[in-house]
Amino acid sequence: MTLLFYISSFVAIIATLLAITRYHPVHALLYLVASFLAAAMIFLSLGSPFIAVLEVIVYAGAIIVLFIFVVMMLNLGKDTAFREKNWLQPKIWIGPSLLVLVLLAELIVLLIKGIDAPMEITVVDPRKVSLSLFGGYIIALEMIGFLLMAGIVGAAHIGKQKAKTLHRFLQEEAT
C-alpha cells in the first residue's frame, strides 16, 4: 500500500503540473483526468475505497464531462491554444509562481519539523461513513442538498441565452 501511495502521488503531481501548463484546453482536461484518477488511487491507498469510487465517478466522470461539453460548445481549438501560448510568457507566470513556491517551502518545512506521525492504514468502509453522514452530520447533509438545489437553479438561470439588450444610456456609451 505504501508503494501504491508513492507512485500514485508522483503521477498526480506530474499530471497536475502538465494540466496547468497546457495551451490546448482538451489536453489540459485529459491530464486533469489522469490527475483525478491518480488522486483516486491515493484515496484507495489511504484506506477510503468509497471516496476513491466517488472521485472517479464525480470528478473524473461528471465534472470533466461538463468541462468537455463546454469546450465543445465554445469551439475552442487551435486559435485558443495559440492565444494561450502568447499569454503564457515567462515574465507573466514567474512572479506569482516564485511567491507561491516560497509559501510552499515554508509549509513543507513546517510539516517536516513537526512530530513524527506514522499512519495505521485501516480501511474505513462505506458503512461507517454513511452511519456518520446520516447520524451526526444530517444537518450538514441537508444544507448540502440546499446548496445543490441552488446550484441547479442558478445554473439554469444564468445559462439561459438572453438577447443582449442594453439600456439606452449604455447603448449610447457603447457606440
Next chain:
Amino acid sequence: MNHVNAHTVLIVAAVLFVLGLIGTLTRKNVIFMLISVEVMLNAAGLAFVAAGAKWQQPDGQVMFLFILAMAAAEVSIGLALVLQIQHQNKTLDVGDLRALRDEDINE
C-alpha cells in the same frame, strides 16, 4: 516502510494545492482558471481524507463528500457563467471583462 507518514500525505496535498493556485494566478482564460480551482478543491479534500485516515474516523470522508458536492455546484455555476461570458463578450480573457471597472481608472 509499511506505514505512510502523515506528513507525506499532507505535503502531497500542499503541492497539489499550490499547483492549482499557480494555475489560477497565472492563467488568463476562464476555463483554465476553473480547472485550477478544481485542482485546489481536490487537494483540500485529499488533506481531509488524510486526516480522517490518520485517526481512522469517517469524518474526513464525510467532509470530502461535502467538498465534492460543493465542487459540483461550483463548476456548474462557473461553466454557465463561462457560456454567458463567451456569448456576451465573444472572449474568455478575464482581462477583457471590464464592465464593472471604475470610470476614473479607465481614463
